[in-house]
Amino acid sequence: xxxxxxxxxxxxxxxxxxxxxxxxxxxxxxxxxxxxxxxxxxxxxxxxxxxxxxxxxxxxxxxxxxxxxxxxxxxxxxxxxxxxxxxxxxxxxxxxxxxxxxxxxxxxxxxxxxxxxxxxxxxxxxxxxxxxxxxxxxxxxxxxxxxxxxxxxxxxxxxxxxxxxxxxxxxxxxxxxxxxxxxxxxxxxxxxxxxxxxxxxxxxxxxxxxxxxxxxxxxxxxxxxxxxxxxxxxxxxxxxxxxxxxxxxxxxxxxxxxxxxxxxxxxxxxxxxxxxxxxxxxxxxxxxxxxxxxxxxxxxxxxxxxxxxxxxxxxxxxxxxxxxxxxxxxxxxxxxxxxxxxxxxxxxxxxxxxxxxxxxxxxxxxxxxxxxxxxxxxxx
Amino acid sequence: xxxxxxxxxxxxxxxxxxxxxxxxxxxxxxxxxxxxxxxxxxxxxxxxxxxxxxxxxxxxxxxxxxxxxxxxxxxxxxxxxxxxxxxxxxxxxxxxxxxxxxxxxxxxxxxxxxxxxxxxxxxxxxxxxxxxxxxxxxxxxxxxxxxxxxxxxxxxxxxxxxxxxxxxxxxxxxxxxxxxxxxxxxxxxxxxxxxxxxxxxxxxxxxxxxxxxxxxxxxxxxxxx
Numbered sequence: 117x118x119x120x121x122x123x124x125x126x127x128x129x130x131x132x133x134x135x136x137x138x139x140x141x142x143x144x145x146x147x148x149x150x151x152x153x154x155x156x157x158x159x160x161x162x163x164x165x166x167x168x169x170x171x172x173x174x175x176x177x178x179x180x181x182x183x184x185x186x187x188x189x190x191x192x193x194x195x196x197x198x199x200x201x202x203x204x205x206x207x208x209x210x211x212x213x214x215x216x217x218x219x220x221x222x223x224x225x226x227x228x229x230x231x232x233x234x235x236x237x238x239x240x241x242x243x244x245x246x247x248x249x250x251x252x253x254x255x256x257x258x259x260x261x262x263x264x265x266x267x268x269x270x271x272x273x274x275x276x277x278x279x280x281x282x283x284x285x286x287x288x289x290x291x292x293x294x295x296x297x298x299x300x301x302x303x304x305x306x307x308x309x310x311x312x313x314x315x316x317x318x319x320x321x322x323x324x325x326x327x328x329x330x331x332x333x334x335x336x337x338x339x340x341x342x343x344x345x346x347x348x349x350x351x352x353x354x355x356x357x358x359x360x361x362x363x364x365x366x367x368x369x370x371x372x373x374x375x376x377x378x379x380x381x382x383x384x385x386x387x388x389x390x391x392x393x394x395x396x397x398x399x400x401x402x403x404x405x406x407x408x409x410x411x412x413x414x415x416x417x418x419x420x421x422x423x424x425x426x427x428x429x430x431x432x433x434x435x436x437x438x439x440x441x442x443x444x445x446x447x448x449x450x451x452x453x454x455x456x457x458x459x460x461x462x463x464x465x466x467x468x469x470x471x472x473x474x475x476x477x478x479x480x481x482x483x484x485x486x487x488x489x490x491x492x493x494x495x496x
Numbered sequence: 497x498x499x500x501x502x503x504x505x506x507x508x509x510x511x512x513x514x515x516x517x518x519x520x521x522x523x524x525x526x527x528x529x530x531x532x533x534x535x536x537x538x539x540x541x542x543x544x545x546x547x548x549x550x551x552x553x554x555x556x557x558x559x560x561x562x563x564x565x566x567x568x569x570x571x572x573x574x575x576x577x578x579x580x581x582x583x584x585x586x587x588x589x590x591x592x593x594x595x596x597x598x599x600x601x602x603x604x605x606x607x608x609x610x611x612x613x614x615x616x617x618x619x620x621x622x623x624x625x626x627x628x629x630x631x632x633x634x635x636x637x638x639x640x641x642x643x644x645x646x647x648x649x650x651x652x653x654x655x656x657x658x659x660x661x662x663x664x665x666x667x668x669x670x671x672x673x674x675x676x677x678x679x680x681x682x683x684x685x686x687x688x689x690x691x692x693x694x695x696x697x698x699x700x701x702x703x704x705x706x707x708x709x710x711x712x713x714x715x716x717x718x719x720x721x
Contacts, residue, residue, distance in 0.1 A: 215629065250669055252649070294640065295641050347665035351661045353654060353658055483650050485651055485655075
């Protein structure tokens with residue numbers, strides 16, 4: 117792997133987000149730094165037949181296509197992209213097939229594939245250099261970011277807009293409930309004793325990534341740098357993570373290697389931390405394997421404890437949280453903590469405000485099929 | 497874009513490419529020209545600096561469903577229900593990997609791990625599972641728990657990766673352009689970027705309700721030594 121020319125380092129020049137915490141990235145940072153969870157009773161559909169009943173939801177019934185367009189528009193505007201620059205940018209969208217497509221006649225389903233949704237979003241926002249949808253479940257957003265970064269670093273793209281969205285819906289709620297994956301107590305308690313599982317959350321996010329040289333040429337604001345990224349598999353099971361966190365460890369090592377950084381350089385870890393028994397334990401082992409002695413020193417939190425698990429958008433929403441952490445100098449709190457679990461011996465951020473000025477932060481995500489991603493974000 | 501699964505050229509892959517072979521095509525011509533129409537050729541000629549001077553990745557093995565002699569439906573992997581999609585993906589993946597790597601559990605070259613990425617390119621994804629989920633929700637019926645575990649395309653890729661001990665990235669996309677060309681672009685990027693030495697590229701879509709069978713193609717693409 118050749119070292120990139122400095123001008124090809126991917127940087128983030130615009131972003132926006134929507135979550136159950138409210139509209140915008142600022143309110144998301146505030147709630148995460150304060151450790152104020154956004155969970156409440158599900159109001160969007162009837163949950164009386166399910167074991168679980170909570171989610172992190174916006175009020176009402178937002179329409180995903182519209183919220184994606186709004187957030188993507190905000191990110192492009194924040195990056196001060198001209199119409200011409202948008203036209204030269206490609207769009208990578210992380211999401212799942214709209215369940216409504218299943219109610220369409222077979223011949224009409226081609227209009228509602230994830231790629232078709234990506235095309236619609238690209239057209240609405242004037243992004244005309246190509247589009248693709250990522251459907252890799254809970255690493256879809258972070259995988260899209262990694263691919264965007266790789267394309268920029270290898271010189272095959274100058275600018276890529278990455279967007280992602282999930283809004284809590286009855287189909288996924290029913291699936292997760294049937295799989296007994298949802299926490300009956302309605303809280304996400306990452307790495308905590310007494311953790312009971314996941315809580316789904318609304319999440320829509322968009323990020324503008326471009327080469328450092330392109331950002332400099334047009335005088336664009338640089339919010340953070342994507343210093344490194346890594347993608348790896350557990351090769352273990354259809355849905356369970358490897359108990360030793362091997363894929364996660366490999367992804368972290370790849371990200372550090374790509375950035376030319378060591379574990380000691382990491383000032384904060386935004387963990388995958390879904391609050392399930394097996395996954396949190398595996399992630400702990402993986403972090404220890406990848407970071408060595410640093411693993412028990414570096415502050416760790418999972419912002420899912422505030423905004424919930426936003427599925428395909430989680431990797432991107434949590435990247436937004438991580439960028440905000442570097443810029444604001446306050447670490448997200450690992451909310452919902454009840455006490456130590458001997459299998460999760462990490463340096464958890466359990467109370468705020470926790471002020472810190474990390475130069476590098478790691479954002480981790482994992483998904484079914486043993487998919488793992490690690491994004492190493494550097495301060496601007 | 498047309499919802500057809502694969503281009504007419506896919507048929508050629510079943511007649512003369514059923515055995516393991518190694519091609520040494522020019523960059524991005526790793527079988528694409530045999531799969532797709534001339535749009536794949538456009539990907540070869542797109543002016544990207546990445547292509548300039550790039551050493552060609554090679555196609556170590558390929559497979560398809562159906563191939564001559566295939567009858568009935570592909571076998572369902574253990575733990576999956578209700579949809580033909582997991583069977584389609586698992587079968588074509590297994591077939592390709594046998595041709596490329598030998599037997600599951602066999603040693604990797606050099607004795608190390610197989611840093612093989614698994615990349616699924618599917619325009620419509622698992623329509624069978626989508627239908628089963630919708631039917632349960634609309635009918636107010638109990639959701640079968642196994643549907644949860646297969647509700648995302650990663651699941652069957654995890655089955656493949658576990659069986660063959662593949663520790664590279666796991667990626668699923670719905671392509672904005674020609675599926676084969678986009679899959680090859682992704683494979684090349686993963687190898688060039690360094691997270692994978694090999695890529696198992698799977699192109700799969702269930703029949704679009706037009707009477708044709710489910711179809712899938714698989715390529716095992718390898719970094720040149």
